[in-house]
Amino acid sequence: MFTDPPFAGCVVLVVDDDADMREVMSGVLEDLGLAVIEAKDGLEAIALVRANPGLCLILSDLKMPRCDGLELARAVKELPWPTKPPFVIVSGYSDPALGRAEELNILSILRKPFRLEELRALVARSIRPLGSTPEPVPGSLD
Amino acid sequence: MPELVALLRLVRESTSPIGAFALRGGTSFEELGRNPDAEGCGQAPARADLYGAQPFTTILERRGQESLSAGRAVTFEHRCVGPGGAQRWCQLTVQPVGPQRCMWLAADITPAKVEEVSRLTYAERLDYAVRGMNDGIWDWRVDTGEVYFSPRWCEMLGYAPDEVPQHLSSWSESVHPDDLPWVLVEVERHFARQTERYETTHRVRTKSGEWRWILDRGEVVLWSSDGRPLRMVGAHTDVTGQKHIEHQLRDQERRTAALMQLAPVGIYQTDEAGNCIFVNEAWCNIAGLSPEEALGSGWARAIHPDDLEAVGAEWQRFVTEGGLFHLSFRFVDKNGVSRHVLSRASRLINDHGVPDGTVGTVIDITSERAQEEALTQQRAQMAASSRLAALGEMAGGLAHELNTPLAVMLLTVEQLQAQEREGQLPRERLMRGLSRLESTLGRVTRIMKSLRNFARDGEGDAPEPVRLGGFIEDVLYFCRERILNHGIRLNVQIPAPEAEARLGTTQLAQVLLNLLNNAHDAVVGQELAWIEVSAEVVGDGVRFAVTDSGPGIREDLRARIFEPFFTTRPVGQGTGLGLPISKGLIERMGGRLRLDVGAPSTRFVVELPGVLTTQGEPSA
Incomplete structure (x- = not known):
C-alpha cells in the first residue's frame, strides 16, 4: 500500500496534548506518505496553520490546555482565506459543543480509541488534494 | 298590798296604759288612790310589803321621796318580767299631791320600748360588726314600710344619704326587675320562717344607672305576738367584683370544657395516685377507649404491652422527680391497631405546694412517624443516588482519561x-x-487502580500509608479532564509529595472529589477561572485544601452549608448532601472539614491530625 502513496506532498497537522498520541498518529500518517507537523495545543496549532496555508488536513484533539479544539476550529474558520484546510476532531470526549460542529466547519469527528483502518479511511476521504477543496462527507458528523 | 300586787300584775300583763294609783307619800304610803279602770286596784298595799326586799318597791319608795323633795313629778321606766318570762316595760310617773302624798301613774310601753331597744341594739351591733367593711345597713319596719338606709347603703348606690327616701320603695325600685320577683319570694319565705335568714344576690341600679351585684342578707328581729314580722334588719354587700370573677371563672370553665372537647389533642387528668379522673373525646379517639373505660387505672389498657414498662418507668421518674413527663410510645386499640403517640404531662401543685395530680396531653404522631420513616428512606435513597451521580461523574472522567491511552x-x-x-x-x-505500549499500559493500570480504590463505598477500610503526591494525582484522574475541559486552570501544591500518611484513601478521595466538583461548579464559565488543590504536612497530620476563584459563599449561608439537604443549586441539580456527608466522613476519620472563612478565596480545608507516617522532604 505504500508503493504508490496517493498523498505525496500533502502536509497534515496533528494537534494533541498527549505526546504518545502525537507520536503514534504521526507514525501512522507518515506511513501513508504524508508529511506531518505537530502542535501540543491550540495556540501552537494556530501559529502553524497561519505559517502553512497549504495544509491538507488538521487532526485536532478536543480538550487541551490554553486553547482547545473548538477554539482552534473557530480560529481556522475565521482565517481570511478563500479555502481553508479541512478540520477533523479526534477525541475521546463528547462535548455538547460538538453539536455545533458544522458551524465551525468541522468536517468530521473521530472518536478515541479508533482502529488504524478508521484513521486511514478518514484521512482518505477528508484530505484536501493539493490545490483543491474537499467535499464534505455526508453523515460523518454526529 | 293586794292593790299594788294587782297593779303590778296588771302592769306586767297588760298591753295598754293601765291608769293611775296613789300611794301614801313620804317614807310611808298612807293612801292609795284608785283608778276606776284599773281592776283590782282598790286596796292600798300594806307598808311592810312596799318596804319589802323587792327592788321594785325600793324603787317606788325612792322615786316617791325624790318627787316629794323636788316638789314635782318624776317619770321613769321600769322593766319587769311578765308571765312566761316575756319582758315588759312600764313607764311610771310619781306626782306629789300633798305634803306626804304622791300619786302614781303607770303605763305599759312594751311595744314602743322593745322597738327602741332593738333598734339601738341591732343598729349598734350591726354598725359595730360592719365598721370598716363596705356593708350598707338597712332597717325595715315591715308594718309601715319605713326603712332606715345607712349612709353607706346610700353611698354604695351613688346617692347622698338625704337623697334616698326612707321607704321600702327606694329599695324595690332599684332592684333589677328580673330579680325583684324572686327576691321578694325569698323575703316571704323568711317571713314564713322557712329560712333562718334571708339571703340573696341580686342586681341593684345605682344613681348613674349602672347595675351592681349586691349580696343582701337580713333577719327579722322582731315578731308580733301573733307571729307577724315587725322589723327586719340587714346589710348590703357589693359583690360586683366577686360576681365578675365568678362570671369569668364560669366563662373560663365553659370555655375550657368546650376546648377540651374540641381539641384535636388528647387531654387527661389523674389524681395523685395516677388514677385517671378525666379524658376528653380526642383522647378516647386516639386510645380507642370510652371515657368510662379510661377512668381509674383503665387508661393503662390503651398502652401497647411492649411499651408498658417504658411508660411506667418514665411515669415513676416524673411523679418522683417532677419536671415533665415526655415520652413517645404506642397505644393499641381493641382491634390490635397500634398508634404512635407523644404524651406530655405536668404535675398539678396545690396551694400547699404539694403535687395532687397530673394533667397531660396525647397527640397521635402515627402519620408523622410514617412520614419521618419515608423521609429517612428517601434521604438514604438521595444519598445513594448522589453517590451514584458522583460515581458516574468519576466514571466519565475516567473514560476520558482512558480513551487516549487506548x-x-x-x-x-x-x-x-x-x-x-x-x-x-x-x-x-x-x-x-x-x-510506548508499556508506558501507556502503566498509565492505564494506574487509572484502573484508582478506580478500584475509589469507586467503592470504602467504609470500614483500614487506613493505609500512601504518598501525598501519588494520592492527589490519583484523585485528579477523576476530575482533571472535567476541570481542564472547561478552561479552568488547575494548580496543584504539594510541598512534600514523598511524605506518607495513613489515610482512608477511598473516602478521603471521595471528599476531595466532592470539594473539587463544587469548586468546578463555582468557577465554571468564569474568566480566569482557577482551582487549587493542596496537601501539606502540618505537625503530625496532613492538611488538604481546595481553593477556587469562585464568587465565594454568602456570609449568611456559611452556617448552613453543612446542613443536610441545604443547597444553593437549582432544584434537581444538587442533593445538598455533598458537604454534610463529606463532613461526616472526615469526622469519622477523627478529622475536621471546614470552610476557611479567613481565606481571600473560597477555601475548604480538611485537617487530619496524627496520620503522618513518613515526613517527606519538601520538593524544590
Whole structure:
C-alpha cells in the first residue's frame, strides 16, 4: 500500500496534548506518505496553520490546555482565506459543543480509541488534494 | 298590798296604759288612790310589803321621796318580767299631791320600748360588726314600710344619704326587675320562717344607672305576738367584683370544657395516685377507649404491652422527680391497631405546694412517624443516588482519561502489525513501539487502580500509608479532564509529595472529589477561572485544601452549608448532601472539614491530625 502513496506532498497537522498520541498518529500518517507537523495545543496549532496555508488536513484533539479544539476550529474558520484546510476532531470526549460542529466547519469527528483502518479511511476521504477543496462527507458528523 | 300586787300584775300583763294609783307619800304610803279602770286596784298595799326586799318597791319608795323633795313629778321606766318570762316595760310617773302624798301613774310601753331597744341594739351591733367593711345597713319596719338606709347603703348606690327616701320603695325600685320577683319570694319565705335568714344576690341600679351585684342578707328581729314580722334588719354587700370573677371563672370553665372537647389533642387528668379522673373525646379517639373505660387505672389498657414498662418507668421518674413527663410510645386499640403517640404531662401543685395530680396531653404522631420513616428512606435513597451521580461523574472522567491511552495502544499495535506484514519493522521501531505500549499500559493500570480504590463505598477500610503526591494525582484522574475541559486552570501544591500518611484513601478521595466538583461548579464559565488543590504536612497530620476563584459563599449561608439537604443549586441539580456527608466522613476519620472563612478565596480545608507516617522532604 505504500508503493504508490496517493498523498505525496500533502502536509497534515496533528494537534494533541498527549505526546504518545502525537507520536503514534504521526507514525501512522507518515506511513501513508504524508508529511506531518505537530502542535501540543491550540495556540501552537494556530501559529502553524497561519505559517502553512497549504495544509491538507488538521487532526485536532478536543480538550487541551490554553486553547482547545473548538477554539482552534473557530480560529481556522475565521482565517481570511478563500479555502481553508479541512478540520477533523479526534477525541475521546463528547462535548455538547460538538453539536455545533458544522458551524465551525468541522468536517468530521473521530472518536478515541479508533482502529488504524478508521484513521486511514478518514484521512482518505477528508484530505484536501493539493490545490483543491474537499467535499464534505455526508453523515460523518454526529 | 293586794292593790299594788294587782297593779303590778296588771302592769306586767297588760298591753295598754293601765291608769293611775296613789300611794301614801313620804317614807310611808298612807293612801292609795284608785283608778276606776284599773281592776283590782282598790286596796292600798300594806307598808311592810312596799318596804319589802323587792327592788321594785325600793324603787317606788325612792322615786316617791325624790318627787316629794323636788316638789314635782318624776317619770321613769321600769322593766319587769311578765308571765312566761316575756319582758315588759312600764313607764311610771310619781306626782306629789300633798305634803306626804304622791300619786302614781303607770303605763305599759312594751311595744314602743322593745322597738327602741332593738333598734339601738341591732343598729349598734350591726354598725359595730360592719365598721370598716363596705356593708350598707338597712332597717325595715315591715308594718309601715319605713326603712332606715345607712349612709353607706346610700353611698354604695351613688346617692347622698338625704337623697334616698326612707321607704321600702327606694329599695324595690332599684332592684333589677328580673330579680325583684324572686327576691321578694325569698323575703316571704323568711317571713314564713322557712329560712333562718334571708339571703340573696341580686342586681341593684345605682344613681348613674349602672347595675351592681349586691349580696343582701337580713333577719327579722322582731315578731308580733301573733307571729307577724315587725322589723327586719340587714346589710348590703357589693359583690360586683366577686360576681365578675365568678362570671369569668364560669366563662373560663365553659370555655375550657368546650376546648377540651374540641381539641384535636388528647387531654387527661389523674389524681395523685395516677388514677385517671378525666379524658376528653380526642383522647378516647386516639386510645380507642370510652371515657368510662379510661377512668381509674383503665387508661393503662390503651398502652401497647411492649411499651408498658417504658411508660411506667418514665411515669415513676416524673411523679418522683417532677419536671415533665415526655415520652413517645404506642397505644393499641381493641382491634390490635397500634398508634404512635407523644404524651406530655405536668404535675398539678396545690396551694400547699404539694403535687395532687397530673394533667397531660396525647397527640397521635402515627402519620408523622410514617412520614419521618419515608423521609429517612428517601434521604438514604438521595444519598445513594448522589453517590451514584458522583460515581458516574468519576466514571466519565475516567473514560476520558482512558480513551487516549487506548487509542495510543491500539494504533501502536496495529501499526506494528502492519509494518511487520510489510516487512518494514526494524528492531528499533519494534522496541520503540513496545516501550510506548508499556508506558501507556502503566498509565492505564494506574487509572484502573484508582478506580478500584475509589469507586467503592470504602467504609470500614483500614487506613493505609500512601504518598501525598501519588494520592492527589490519583484523585485528579477523576476530575482533571472535567476541570481542564472547561478552561479552568488547575494548580496543584504539594510541598512534600514523598511524605506518607495513613489515610482512608477511598473516602478521603471521595471528599476531595466532592470539594473539587463544587469548586468546578463555582468557577465554571468564569474568566480566569482557577482551582487549587493542596496537601501539606502540618505537625503530625496532613492538611488538604481546595481553593477556587469562585464568587465565594454568602456570609449568611456559611452556617448552613453543612446542613443536610441545604443547597444553593437549582432544584434537581444538587442533593445538598455533598458537604454534610463529606463532613461526616472526615469526622469519622477523627478529622475536621471546614470552610476557611479567613481565606481571600473560597477555601475548604480538611485537617487530619496524627496520620503522618513518613515526613517527606519538601520538593524544590
